[in-house]
Amino acid sequence: MDTQKGFIRKTKQRDLILKVLRSTDTHPTADWIYEQVKKEMPNISLGTVYRNLGKLAELGEITELKFGSKYSRFDGNPDNHYHFVCTECEKVIDVKGCPVDEEIDRCIELNNDVKVFFHKVLFYGLCTDCKNNEQE
Amino acid sequence: MDTQKGFIRKTKQRDLILKVLRSTDTHPTADWIYEQVKKEMPNISLGTVYRNLGKLAELGEITELKFGSKYSRFDGNPDNHYHFVCTECEKVIDVKGCPVDEEIDRCIELNNDVKVFFHKVLFYGLCTDCKNNEQE
DNA sequence: TTAGATGCAAAGGGTTTGCAACGTC
DNA sequence: GACGTTGCAAACCCTTTGCATCTAA
Numbered sequence: 001m002d003t004q005k006g007f008i009r010k011t012k013q014r015d016l017i018l019k020v021l022r023s024t025d026t027h028p029t030a031d032w033i034y035e036q037v038k039k040e041m042p043n044i045s046l047g048t049v050y051r052n053l054g055k056l057a058e059l060g061e062i063t064e065l066k067f068g069s070k071y072s073r074f075d076g077n078p079d080n081h082y083h084f085v086c087t088e089c090e091k092v093i094d095v096k097g098c099p100v101d102e103e104i105d106r107c108i109e110l111n112n113d114v115k116v117f118f119h120k121v122l123f124y125g126l127c128t129d130c131k132n133n134e135q136e
Numbered sequence: 137m138d139t140q141k142g143f144i145r146k147t148k149q150r151d152l153i154l155k156v157l158r159s160t161d162t163h164p165t166a167d168w169i170y171e172q173v174k175k176e177m178p179n180i181s182l183g184t185v186y187r188n189l190g191k192l193a194e195l196g197e198i199t200e201l202k203f204g205s206k207y208s209r210f211d212g213n214p215d216n217h218y219h220f221v222c223t224e225c226e227k228v229i230d231v232k233g234c235p236v237d238e239e240i241d242r243c244i245e246l247n248n249d250v251k252v253f254f255h256k257v258l259f260y261g262l263c264t265d266c267k268n269n270e271q272e
Numbered sequence: 273t274t275a276g277a278t279g280c281a282a283a284g285g286g287t288t289t290g291c292a293a294c295g296t297c
Numbered sequence: 298g299a300c301g302t303t304g305c306a307a308a309c310c311c312t313t314t315g316c317a318t319c320t321a322a
């Protein structure tokens with residue numbers, strides 16, 4: 001029985017939104033996702049995209065990233081990982097080679113008398129392209 | 137000579153805004169700051185508060201924090217440090233006992249072919265009060 | 273005197289929401 | 298047949314901006 005409050009029904013719209021988001025690692029905005037989804041489902045509305053992104057984030061299927069610009073960006077990779085934001089072109093990329101350190105959570109708990117569930121790390125700087133352009 | 141473009145003039149409004157922000161560690165919103173500043177300068181406008189917060193952030197005197205809720209919060213402590221966000225009451229606190237690790241920036245640079253200027257860390261969990269309330 | 277800063281209020285704009293119709297289970 | 302979802306569009310609301318006026322330097 002799944003008649004409990006908050007039951008989430010399967011819909012074509014949400015499946016497609018998740019598929020689109022899973023197919024990219026560019027951390028797109030809601031509007032970009034909307035544009036992509038419209039190609040396959042022209043009548044979908046922006047409101048539906050926002051509602052589903054919210055639900056998927058609640059379910060832990062995706063992550064909402066808020067920083068830098070006023071837009072939210074969405075990450076279709078559900079594994080916790082660190083992000084890098086280019087201060088020049090605003091590109092967001094997944095960081096490689098530096099795994100999430102969960103020990104630091106315990107350190108924070110001990111020193112601050114709190115309970116830590118997880119943490120996020122954002123690195124700010126120049127991406128490969130912008131770094132190389134600077135040097136010219 | 138300070139006639140270069142972008143010169144910033146000293147004003148009573150900005151001094152007061154900075155004073156208010158420096159006097160708290162609650163990471164207030166622009167609106168809260170506005171309310172405090174109004175007590176001493178009743179005619180100040182919200183627009184002025186936003187404009188000055190923006191300038192102070194540009195100057196590196198304060199930091200703008202964007203995460204969690206839709207509001208921006210401002211941190212009057214200019215030293216780079218980590219933050220903790222309570223997922224229950226949305227309080228934001230400065231983390232103690234875990235200094236900023238700048239070596240990780242070099243690690244990211246080596247593994248991702250980027251230039252890193254700085255990084256931010258956000259811990260999510262239950263603050264002391266909310267943690268204790270849960271247990272009751 | 274000159275250009276940056278302010279106050280006021282209107283505009284911006286990403287995101288949310290109310291509602292009737294629709295689709296899933 | 299319930300009730301979660303959708304599409305549409307208007308509402309939200311934090312933040313930004315235009316402009317005439319003021320003021321620091």
